[in-house]
Each structure stands twice: as C-alpha cells, then as structure tokens.
Amino acid sequence: MKILCFILVLSAGFFARSQRESPKIIIGIVVDQMCYDYLYRFEKNYSESGFKKLMNEGSHLKNMHFNYIPTYTGPGHASIFTGTTPRKHGIIANNWLERSSNQNVNCVGDKSVIGIESSPLYGSSSPHRLNTATVTDQLKMTYPKSKVISISIKDRGAILPGGHESDGSYWFDYGKGTFITSSYYMSKLPKWLQDFNQNNNAASYASTWFPLLEKDAYSANDDSPYEKILAGKTTATFPYDIASLCKTNSSLQPFTLSPFANTLLTDLAIIAIEKENLGKDEYPDMLCISYSSPDIAGHAFGPDSKEIEDIYIRLDLELARFLKSLERSFGKTGFVLFLTADHGVVSVPQKLVDDGEQGGYVFVDQIINRLRDSCESRFGVDFILGQTNLNIYLDHDLLKRKKDSVNINDVLALFEKELLNIEGIEQTARGTELFKGLESNDHLLQMLREGFDPKRSGDLLLILKSGYLPKSSLSLNPHQGTSHGSGYDYDTHVPCLWYGSRIKNTEIHQRLNIIDIGPTLLGLIDLPKTESMTGKSISAILKP
Structure with missing residues (x-):
C-alpha cells in the first residue's frame, strides 16, 4: 500500500x-x-x-x-x-x-x-x-x-x-x-x-x-x-x-x-x-x-x-x-x-479594530448567498458548487450544459465586480490564470499561485486585506478567538x-x-x- x-x-x-x-x-x-x-x-x-x-x-x-x-x-x-x-x-x-x-x-x-x-x-x-x-x-x-x-x-x-x-x-x-x-x-x-x-x-x-x-x-x-x-x-x-x-x-x-x-x-x-x-x-x-x-x-x-x-x-x-x-x-x-x-x-481582529488598526471580518456565507442571488438574477441559474478556504467552486457540469447561453468568464466577471466592492477583500484571482504559472510582481498573487492545484482548488480565489479573517455569520461569538491562512508576515x-x-x-x-x-x-x-x-x-x- x-x-x-x-x-x-x-x-x-x-x-x-x-x-x-x-x-x-x-x-x-x-x-x-x-x-x-x-x-x-x-x-x-x-x-x-x-x-x-x-x-x-x-x-x-x-x-x-x-x-x-x-x-x-x-x-x-x-x-x-x-x-x-x-x-x-x-x-x-x-x-x-x-x-x-x-x-x-x-x-x-x-x-x-x-x-x-x-x-x-x-x-x-x-x-x-x-x-x-x-x-x-x-x-x-x-x-x-x-x-x-x-x-x-x-x-x-x-x-x-x-x-x-x-x-x-x-x-x-x-x-x-x-x-x-x-x-x-x-x-x-x-x-x-x-x-x-x-x-x-x-x-x-x-x-x-x-x-x-x-x-x-x-x-x-x-x-x-x-x-x-x-x-x-x-x-x-x-x-x-x-x-x-x-x-x-x-x-x-x-x-x-x-x-x-x-x-x-x-x-x-x-x-x-x-x-x-x-x-x-x-x-x-x-x-x-x-x-x-x-x-x-x-x-x-x-x-x-x-x-x-x-x-x-x-x-x-x-x-x-x-x-x-x-x-x-x-x-x-x-x-x-x-x-x-x-x-x-x-x-x-476585533482587538485590532478596537485598537484603531486595520482588521475585521468577512462573513463568507453571506457573500456566497449574495453571489448566488446575482447569478440567478443575471443568468437564471446558480452556478456556484460551493466554497471553502476562500475558494469559490463553480459547477462545471452545469456550465457545460449551459455553454450556448453562458460563458464561465461572464460568471467570473460578475462575481469579481461584486467581490471587490466588499470591505475586507483585497483582490481576487481566477484559477485559470493561476494555473498558467506565470511569474507575477504581485507578491500575494505569486504566493496564491504557489498554493494552487488545478484539480483541487477553486475557480475564483479571494485574498483578504491584512488583519481580516473569513467567518460564518452562524459562528458562535465570531469576534472572539482568531485564526491564520493569509500571506501576510504575521x-x-x-x-x-x-x-x-x-x-x-x-x-x-x-x-x-x-x-x-x-x-x-x-x-x-x-x-x-x-x-x-x-x-x-x-x-x-x-x-x-
């Protein structure tokens, strides 16, 4: 074995x-x-x-x-x-x-x-x-x-x-x-x-x-x-x-x-x-x-x-x-x-906020629900398969069935436009771009590329601003305790x-x-x- x-x-x-x-x-x-x-x-x-x-x-x-x-x-x-x-x-x-x-x-x-x-x-x-x-x-x-x-x-x-x-x-x-x-x-x-x-x-x-x-x-x-x-x-x-x-x-x-x-x-x-x-x-x-x-x-x-x-x-x-x-x-x-x-x-992050420093929370479940609504409103279909670790996965089988009317890039563009207006999100990256493996002058983007696997990662990846953590709105006492996962020095x-x-x-x-x-x-x-x-x-x- x-x-x-x-x-x-x-x-x-x-x-x-x-x-x-x-x-x-x-x-x-x-x-x-x-x-x-x-x-x-x-x-x-x-x-x-x-x-x-x-x-x-x-x-x-x-x-x-x-x-x-x-x-x-x-x-x-x-x-x-x-x-x-x-x-x-x-x-x-x-x-x-x-x-x-x-x-x-x-x-x-x-x-x-x-x-x-x-x-x-x-x-x-x-x-x-x-x-x-x-x-x-x-x-x-x-x-x-x-x-x-x-x-x-x-x-x-x-x-x-x-x-x-x-x-x-x-x-x-x-x-x-x-x-x-x-x-x-x-x-x-x-x-x-x-x-x-x-x-x-x-x-x-x-x-x-x-x-x-x-x-x-x-x-x-x-x-x-x-x-x-x-x-x-x-x-x-x-x-x-x-x-x-x-x-x-x-x-x-x-x-x-x-x-x-x-x-x-x-x-x-x-x-x-x-x-x-x-x-x-x-x-x-x-x-x-x-x-x-x-x-x-x-x-x-x-x-x-x-x-x-x-x-x-x-x-x-x-x-x-x-x-x-x-x-x-x-x-x-x-x-x-x-x-x-x-x-x-x-x-x-709540301590950072109270101390007047940059920090906060991004409630990912609420964001995903918002993207689902936008997707259905624009295309008549929800193409989101799921989300984990700030990776958004699209339903590729559904996209194939709808390929005559919907392009995956149109879906990603819709999501990107909405995500970059949300407080705490620094930038997004498409899986297809990360897969190309091209060197980037953007330090965080290069780090994200090194953490990307095309078979296991999502179609759209998020990078949060320094001091921010992803959370669920269903979390018990979300402003207590902490976590990790970013590309920042801490x-x-x-x-x-x-x-x-x-x-x-x-x-x-x-x-x-x-x-x-x-x-x-x-x-x-x-x-x-x-x-x-x-x-x-x-x-x-x-x-x-």
Missing part, C-alpha cells in the same frame, strides 16, 4: 561516505501556530536550556517565511517535509471541496483504511493525497533499514511529515485519549505503544491548569474580551480544571488545548526513541514531532493571551527536557534537530532553529523560504534533492 515516488541510485563510495558522516538521528520539531516574535516576546521567562539553547548555540534563521497561500496546518507540514509548495505536493488546505463527490475531504482522510485500536470516528487516515515524496521517504528509499517515526496530537501533524514510507505515524484519538494509527501502516500497535497508552493518556495527564509563574511575571492580562470562553467556564481566565471541562464538554478537546498534551507528546517522543532503538545503528533514523496544542489554544485565546504565554513558557521546559534526553542518549554530536512552525497567527514569518551535529553556531538574516528546510535536511545526510523539490539547501548553516 505504500507509494514509491522515485528511484534513487547511489554509488558504493557515496553510500559509505554518507554513512560515515550522517548523524545517528534527525529530529524534526514543528510547533503548530508559532509566530517568530514568540522567541523574543516570552524570552524573559524562557529557561537557558530550551529555545534559548537552540538560538544561542545553533543556527538561528531569523527571516524564515512561508511562500504560498494558504498558511494552514496541512500545507505547512507537507511543505516543510517535501521541500516544495502545494502547487506540487497537492495539500492545498486542511480540507477542500472534492468536485467528483461534491463533498469536503480531509487532507489525510482515507476511507480505504481503518483505525488501529481507535474509537469509531478516528483513525481512517493516510498520506494518500500527498502527491510528492518527503525527506523521510527519501531517507527510507536510500537506507531501507533506517527508521522513520512521526507523532502528533493531530493526524495531519503526524502523517504528512512521516510521508508514504513511515515505520509508524501515531496521533491522538479524541474518543479514547490514547495514540493510534491506521491500517495504512500496520495491523496492530507495537507492544511498547500499547503499554504507553495504558498509563500515559489524557485521563492520567489531565490536571488543573494554573499559571506556572507569579502574576507579575506575565506580560498579558488574564481577563480579556477577545478570548473564547470554554463550555463549563464563565470567564476565559485561570484556572482551568481540564478533567472537569472534558466531562462538561463530553470531549477531550479541552485536554488538547492544555499544556498537558504537550507533556504527553514529549513523553511519547522520549519513549519512542528508546523502544524503537532510534539512532542505535549505522543507519540514520528520523523522528518527527508536531506540537498541536499551541494551535488549538491559539485559536481559542489568541496570541496576546496569558494562556498562550503560559503554554510557551511550559513548552520551553518540555523542549529543555527533551534536549537533555537527546544529549544523554547521543551526546551533543550524535543528533541534529530543527525546530520550526507550520504557520503563525493574526491578533484577534502568518508567514516563523522560527527556524537548528542544533547538533554538523550545525554551525550562526545567525542568518537573509529571507528564506520554508521549502528550503527539506533540501537542507537532505544535504545534511548527503542525499540529493528529489525532482519535486523547489527549495534550496541552506548550506550556510552546515559545517564542511
């Missing part, structure tokens, strides 16, 4: 050289929703052994950006580990409208597989929609005895980094509170993970979340009108009795937005290295870790909240603990680690830190693209780029 995307042939001399110089284990850490400025905004409360250690003793790439739209979790993880953009790897969003079924599909959803030791709603997932090879695939193709393990709370955070050839990709089951996988990878969980799940799970880790530090240590206030109030709470303030909130919500969602989920994932990473014997032979192994909880909390509370500040202070301690474990097991030169993020986040500028074997102690200020990470990883273990990679190796961070 695994997909072999390429054939790689290496000479015996090249093989021996890469074996000799490769680190024993490569660690790839993705923090879901980490803005670059978090490195400095919360720095005073960081330890010396976590983020600061990576910043001060490794390579600090200070101007790393995503070079496509939309900046979501699925595309972010895919781009980091494939070394290319959605235009090639096909993961255009977390979900999109599939024309053949007229249904939204998840980027890793796969009805052909079943969950392994999962509850009914979770587990049917695989990388089958990922169109290109990952760094981890290339590693496995070159060294079949190498191991690749990937873990995350989110399924997409584990599956996409692990690629098609992962030895084990494990994610969180919201029904059971344990880690699961799918039949794409194996028929049963390894014994060590079964044992881990028995004692290390949401029920055993859920506790009351108090601020870690004294009140005056934080820069953010606790009580803010811009944060979502969790069911079971009357205010968005500490403390959070996570076990009680899970019971009230009949869901483990409150656990996943707490720092305790990060602790659980760190413990899983440490035990996976031990039980899978990673880094113990001459073949380089790779462990991919994606910390999802900062994103889940960030959507609810926003980047200016005390909750997010506390989560990152605690995540720093998890990172320090993990680094200590790595150095104890492999020494300082036996591993290499990189840390980055899959996207940033915008401040809560969403594209993320940390990128490297540490360990063959990594220089340096700072790089040059603007770099997230797709450069993949080629750099391959350069680190002396493997050539895959044909699909469009990024460039950041050779300045590598020792000779």
Whole structure:
C-alpha cells in the first residue's frame, strides 16, 4: 500500500561516505501556530536550556517565511517535509471541496483504511493525497533499514511529515485519549505503544491548569474580551480544571488545548526513541514531532493571551527536557534537530479594530448567498458548487450544459465586480490564470499561485486585506478567538532553529523560504534533492 515516488541510485563510495558522516538521528520539531516574535516576546521567562539553547548555540534563521497561500496546518507540514509548495505536493488546505463527490475531504482522510485500536470516528487516515515524496521517504528509499517515526496530537501533524514510507505515524484519538494509527501502516500497535497508552493518556495527564509563574511575571492580562470562553467556564481566565471541562464538554478537546498534551507528546517522543532503538545503528533514523496544542489554544485565546504565554513558557521546559534526553542518549554530536512552525497567527481582529488598526471580518456565507442571488438574477441559474478556504467552486457540469447561453468568464466577471466592492477583500484571482504559472510582481498573487492545484482548488480565489479573517455569520461569538491562512508576515514569518551535529553556531538574516528546510535536511545526510523539490539547501548553516 505504500507509494514509491522515485528511484534513487547511489554509488558504493557515496553510500559509505554518507554513512560515515550522517548523524545517528534527525529530529524534526514543528510547533503548530508559532509566530517568530514568540522567541523574543516570552524570552524573559524562557529557561537557558530550551529555545534559548537552540538560538544561542545553533543556527538561528531569523527571516524564515512561508511562500504560498494558504498558511494552514496541512500545507505547512507537507511543505516543510517535501521541500516544495502545494502547487506540487497537492495539500492545498486542511480540507477542500472534492468536485467528483461534491463533498469536503480531509487532507489525510482515507476511507480505504481503518483505525488501529481507535474509537469509531478516528483513525481512517493516510498520506494518500500527498502527491510528492518527503525527506523521510527519501531517507527510507536510500537506507531501507533506517527508521522513520512521526507523532502528533493531530493526524495531519503526524502523517504528512512521516510521508508514504513511515515505520509508524501515531496521533491522538479524541474518543479514547490514547495514540493510534491506521491500517495504512500496520495491523496492530507495537507492544511498547500499547503499554504507553495504558498509563500515559489524557485521563492520567489531565490536571488543573494554573499559571506556572507569579502574576507579575506575565506580560498579558488574564481577563480579556477577545478570548473564547470554554463550555463549563464563565470567564476565559485561570484556572482551568481540564478533567472537569472534558466531562462538561463530553470531549477531550479541552485536554488538547492544555499544556498537558504537550507533556504527553514529549513523553511519547522520549519513549519512542528508546523502544524503537532510534539512532542505535549505522543507519540514520528520523523522528518527527508536531506540537498541536499551541494551535488549538491559539485559536481559542489568541496570541496576546496569558494562556498562550503560559503554554510557551511550559513548552520551553518540555523542549529543555527533551534536549537533555537527546544529549544523554547521543551526546551533543550524535543528533541534529530543527525546530520550526507550520504557520503563525493574526491578533484577534476585533482587538485590532478596537485598537484603531486595520482588521475585521468577512462573513463568507453571506457573500456566497449574495453571489448566488446575482447569478440567478443575471443568468437564471446558480452556478456556484460551493466554497471553502476562500475558494469559490463553480459547477462545471452545469456550465457545460449551459455553454450556448453562458460563458464561465461572464460568471467570473460578475462575481469579481461584486467581490471587490466588499470591505475586507483585497483582490481576487481566477484559477485559470493561476494555473498558467506565470511569474507575477504581485507578491500575494505569486504566493496564491504557489498554493494552487488545478484539480483541487477553486475557480475564483479571494485574498483578504491584512488583519481580516473569513467567518460564518452562524459562528458562535465570531469576534472572539482568531485564526491564520493569509500571506501576510504575521502568518508567514516563523522560527527556524537548528542544533547538533554538523550545525554551525550562526545567525542568518537573509529571507528564506520554508521549502528550503527539506533540501537542507537532505544535504545534511548527503542525499540529493528529489525532482519535486523547489527549495534550496541552506548550506550556510552546515559545517564542511
């Protein structure tokens, strides 16, 4: 069931050289929703052994950006580990409208597989929609005895980094509170993970979340009108009795937005290295870790909240603990680690508005209804198939049937005229123009082109103004919480830190693209780029 995307042939001399110089284990850490400025905004409360250690003793790439739209979790993880953009790897969003079924599909959803030791709603997932090879695939193709393990709370955070050839990709089951996988990878969980799940799970880790530090240590206030109030709470303030909130919500969602989920994932990473014997032979192994909880909390509370500040202070301690474990097991030169993020986040738009800055909301469902009315009024037919992720999909079959009386360009022109008069919309782009792939001097348009897939994207794509978010008029408390997805710096500028074997102690200020990470990883273990990679190796961070 695994997909072999390429054939790689290496000479015996090249093989021996890469074996000799490769680190024993490569660690790839993705923090879901980490803005670059978090490195400095919360720095005073960081330890010396976590983020600061990576910043001060490794390579600090200070101007790393995503070079496509939309900046979501699925595309972010895919781009980091494939070394290319959605235009090639096909993961255009977390979900999109599939024309053949007229249904939204998840980027890793796969009805052909079943969950392994999962509850009914979770587990049917695989990388089958990922169109290109990952760094981890290339590693496995070159060294079949190498191991690749990937873990995350989110399924997409584990599956996409692990690629098609992962030895084990494990994610969180919201029904059971344990880690699961799918039949794409194996028929049963390894014994060590079964044992881990028995004692290390949401029920055993859920506790009351108090601020870690004294009140005056934080820069953010606790009580803010811009944060979502969790069911079971009357205010968005500490403390959070996570076990009680899970019971009230009949869901483990409150656990996943707490720092305790990060602790659980760190413990899983440490035990996976031990039980899978990673880094113990001459073949380089790779462990991919994606910390999802900062994103889940960030959507609810926003980047200016005390909750997010506390989560990152605690995540720093998890990172320090993990680094200590790595150095104890492999020494300082036996591993290499990189840390980055899959996207940033915008401040809560309502806060921007109240502070006199540009920002606001575009209620997309109302806009689509308006376009449907205009379409019927002008052409006598509604040609809109659906909308998702600011992509408007037209009904191509209906257009074919009406081709003698209606031209698709006339429909698009009608929509464009109306959309550009709506507050918050910066510009629109037709799918046919994006498909041509022509270079553009318009930075945002070029980014949109890099995120476009003609088989999966819409016919008309929207770009919002800076500070604006798409919302539904049916959203509960739409002016609380926040999101991401744009091509503006608050969403594209993320940390990128490297540490360990063959990594220089340096700072790089040059603007770099997230797709450069993949080629750099391959350069680190002396493997050539895959044909699909469009990024460039950041050779300045590598020792000779």
